[in-house]
Amino acid sequence: MSGLFRRHFLILPAAALLFLFVMLPYVNVLVMSLRAPSDSTPYGEGFSAGGYVKLFSDPYYFEALGQTLWLGVLTAFVCFLLGLPIALHISQASRRWRGLLYGIVLSPLLVGIVVRSYGWTILLGNTGVINATLRNLGLIERPLPLMYNSFGIVVALAHVFLPFMVLPVLGALQGLDPAVGSAARSLGASRFTVFRRITLPLAMPGIQSGAILVFVLAVSSYVTPALVGGMRVKTMTVMVVDALIDQFQWPFGSALALSLAVSAGVIVLVFARLTRMKWK
Amino acid sequence: MTEVSILSLVKRYGTALAVNDVTLKVNHGEFVSLLGPSGCGKSTTLKCIAGFETVSDGRILFDGHDISNREPEDRDIGMVFQSYALFPHMTVAGNLAFGLEMRRVARDEINRRVADVMELVQLSQYAGRYPRELSGGQQQRVALARALVIEPAILLLDEPLANLDAKLRDEMRTFIRDLQKRVGITTLYVTHDQGEAMTMSDRVVVMFDGRIAQAAAPEDVYDRPASEAVARFVGNANILTGTVEAGADGAPGLRFGSEGTLLRLPAALPAGTAPGRGLRVMARPEQVRLTAPGAGDATGTVVSHYFNGGFIDYRVRVGADEIMVHAPTADRFADGAAVGLAFDAGRLWPLEGAA
Structure with a gap:
């Protein structure tokens, strides 16, 4: 017993914190x-299971759940597409450039979330910078639907969560022996084949954690979907806040929140299972 | 089998010359070592041959075909890296099959050849293991097998044994050498370990500062080094400096040390050697014998001795010089004892250049 304690006592503070401020509140939410x-x-x-019945019988809520999870998947995928080349580039940059590139990658996190989301509404709105410019150039007659839809939300979310994809992928790439790529080329692989058969699979551990991070963050984000999505696209987080604060229905709000957490958790587990790497 | 010709190879990094006018021909099936201290350009030369470095000047030919500007994947090489560079996400069999898949070999032939090569390096029972599940020596053998299974034109090895412990390193030396002889593949081996170069190679190429200092059979490099630098880098060397004199019988001798001992010199001396001229002569520690004082060519005092299992390494002071003697354990002399030194006149090697 004391051996067990000695081996694990360093995680006690974190475990206590998680228990008090995550596990207990979740239990509270479950009861509520x-x-x-x-x-x-x-x-x-x-007690009543009415909240869950309402959620799963009313397509309005059920579709919102699906929509929210889909936006999370989409955001993670966009971050992967944008983040992988960035991580590849930084991993091959000289030390001098690396610091600067790190700074650029992290820069979206330096701006407050409300300010950043309003910034996107200024850019993406019907009379926003992009639409106004295109209209003045005569390229379009009606404003493009850039905001109050999934597109705008994914753009704004991918913008801020990109670092959470780049950093783990970069970590995986920097742990690689550069000779591995050379070995593949000496065996007859072209640069592209080296990327496809060697670099990409070896970056998978980073891609996996990055995708999970971005997905979880995107699914649980509130301010950006609320501001950029407006009244038309309602994600689960927006509905939870509606239920809890505007409609004052704590049981239903809790049921919504818990359903989102559980379904996101299931998706993460399934994804981790599908991308499991035997060689790690 | 392939013949490799390196013609006036130059590799510059900015203004620094990493490889400075290296010309070397490696014959069909020959095992050639590039030996030198770190930064001498041996690894850069190998990387130029592999195609991982561009050539600044000069040409590299495989069987007369200029491959200097080809991509590494188009050169038909097999390479073993110091870090082994195995693919961590592939099993042993996957690693071995990779090069054959790149060559679009049919699946059943891949399986056959992979099985054959695993037998060759005694790894058949590890086919399904991942690299991290193997010991250093096993990873080394996978790396070797992966380079050989594609039956490349030439085999390039970049310090492949540097990460192994001493005992395993000795085993792998013979293993690699035997394998190379069996396969008969033209091989270039980069090492900073002169023992490795000596035991494995048909020919040793000693490099300093981006240039070839000597390219010769191991015996020649050891017994007849081209310069004092080669003599000192390859094994231990006593360098005796003195003046050439004619001995009592008219044969040339070397007057060296403060005692003015006259050493008999071998008959073949460098051009320009004449009585009265300065000369440096190399004597390997095992070519010097300890005798009773007064019985040898010179007399000295034992400064230190280190027991080394099969031998004792003595340091003997003769005048201002300290001579290293690698003596059998039967000869026992205490520190401070007066001893005689007998040189093997036939194997003294006069070095080029004035003393």
């Missing part, structure tokens, strides 16, 4: 989601 609804108070007497 099963409370009976009420019209006059946040929740009523007794």
